[in-house]
Amino acid sequence: MALYESEHTKFMREWMEKHPEQKGEQQQGRALWWDKPQDAETRTRQNAAKVPPKPYYYQTDN
Structure with missing residues (x-):
C-alpha cells in the first residue's frame, strides 16, 4: 500500500533537493x-x- 504524499510535499522535497543552500x-526561520x-x-x-473553561461554552450566567 502506497502512502499518500501531497503535491505540496512533493514540490518541497524536489525544491530542497535542487536548492540545498x-x-x-x-x-534560521524555524529558530x-x-x-x-x-x-x-x-x-x-x-x-x-489558567482559568478552567465553563462546561457549556455559550452559557452567559455566572
Missing part, C-alpha cells in the same frame, strides 16, 4: 518562530494561572 535559511528556550518557572506560573 536553503536548508540553513529554513533552520526565529518556533524553537524558543523553555523556562520551567514561567511555564509553572502560566499553568497555575
